[in-house]
Amino acid sequence: MGVELFPRPHNLKSFTTSRSALNRTRILLRKIAWALFTILFVIVLNFFIFRVLPGDPARAGIRDPRLKAEAIEMLRVRFGLDKPVINCFESLNPVKLGSCNVNPLDTQFFIYVRNLLQGELGISYHTNRPVAEVLGERLWNTILLIGAGQILSIFIGVVFGVFAAWKARTSIDRAAVISSLVAWSLPTFWLGIILLFWGSKFGLPLAGKATPGASTYPLLQQWGDIARHMFLPTLTYTIIFMAEYTLIMRSSLMDVLSEDYILTAKAKGLSTFQILKDHALKNAMLPLVTVIAINLGFTVGGAVQIESVFSWPGLGLAIFEAVARRDFPILQGAFLLLAISVIFANLLADLTYTYLDPRVQTE
């Protein structure tokens, strides 16, 4: 037994263990609190950002120059645009001072907040449908497309990245790096259009999520139809993101493989495969988790280009259309959804970190 210069009482250690568990809960609670605070900030910002934009939303809905002034006024009343934006401001663009004596509860801002608290996202200026309903439909389409694309690109990217790092500085590695760099630098819309041309030769559907009238098909055939429509946009998405994951995985794994503990593992007599599997991958996944989380967060709105090129009825396309039509309630709703999913994905990344890296728990 080596000489213990300062023997520690045994109960001290168990005390520190329970304290670290407590620490972990406290860190978690603090992260959640920050996430909620950020969402609150987004809610406020989201309201004002669209009211600073130029253009009269009441006119954007119906672009008919013959629209009568009374009709426009009726539209304004209908969407609550006749009310002052907030106390003392009639509207924000151009900044026009208004009466400060209005009932604060009767301003656009407070009606917006009150509606939000009731889960009410407003009515689309363009389609007159509730925003929540529109976004709800669109969200599932986006999740379907991006989910498939993400899963494929993560899987293929990790496999390629590991392989490239393992065969580092060989021709396989060089081929992987160069093709990834090329794929990563391709403009998304351009790749989409090229693949559209290419796919059309094989009779793949070019737009939308389903063939018109497909809802009358038997269920299995309906799914097949959706899968055919998904093929090209998913392929586009996968190529772009796979490249990013390959490059990150490769460089991260190469860093890890030069660590001292890899030499230790090698000196133990482990094979290259065992070292990769047991000692390197978990460490190398850490940076990838961050990138995946950020990408997942932007998933909701991030597919604007792909959805526009392939007319995929997802959130990205909804955002694109809403911008063109100045359909602020839709944009507000979409931005809120986007912000919440980014914040949530970051929270998820933090939690994954505590699972992957034991050092995070106590720090």
Added chain:
Amino acid sequence: MTSALLQVTDLQTRFHTPEGIVHAVNGISFHINEGETVAIVGESGCGKSVSMMSLLKLIPTPPGEISSGTAIYRGTDLLQKSEREMEDIRGKDIAMIFQDPMTSLNPVLTLGRQLTESMREHLGFTKEQAEERAVQMLEQVGIPDARRRINEYPHQFSGGMRQRVMIAMALSCAPSLLIADEPTTALDVTIQAQIVELVARIRESLHMAIIWITHDLGVVAGMADRVIVMYAGFIVEEADVNDLYDSPGHPYTLALLAALPRIDRRRDHHLKSIAGSPPNLLVAPHGCPFAPRCEFVIEKCRQENPPLIQIEKNHSSACWVDVKTGAPR
């Protein structure tokens, strides 16, 4: 030397870098007997670690290349073995511990996981058997409460404790040779002493040979049977530990000892440093590598590199000059 556990002959290791070929190890020969402790001493970059890592084929190739030599371990040449055969030897017959315990353990795996790996791999232990032995090993290296701490992660241990874990890990398969690559360099002095004491104690019980790489001559004096002094990829002197301290046979060893603080010296005694700096290993060796820094240098030193020759019983030196008299040999 038929009883040698490991006989290394003319080992040469080079690195092919964009700047040129680095001559890291230039044909060294030595042996180690069963149960013997040999210290390899020399300054940073003199080829101590590289030569030992070459023996286990842990040098990344490329850029490294073991360009010649044999390393006969128990009758077979390690340098001729395939990667697969080396995997069976590493950690089982020849184990290694490294300089920096802070970075040599995997931060995301529990100690139990890292300790049991090699036993399950080499000895065919089940998880339970390996864990049982890992707990015993940890207790043996002086880690209290080992059964519980085996589920903890490296960051929950201090540097000294981690080096104990590294030692437990290296010894878990009862190797016949332990290569310790400056295992105390990264630790503070009191912990260094504990680690040295620990290894010395375990050596007795396991009858294991040790190659202890260090630049600390103080550690060497307390623990080694024999000392090999390296300079610029060459062995310049080899002697029993007492002979080396009593009558160093090479100017470099002499200079190293003069640079060492000793408790039995007068307080006003000044430590000497060695003038100049080690040679650039990118340049192919020509003449004695120590000649530019040597007090005893003669013309021949610049022309021809002296071979390692026996000057006394169990004492060899690579020098053209007899440092006791200052006269050429």
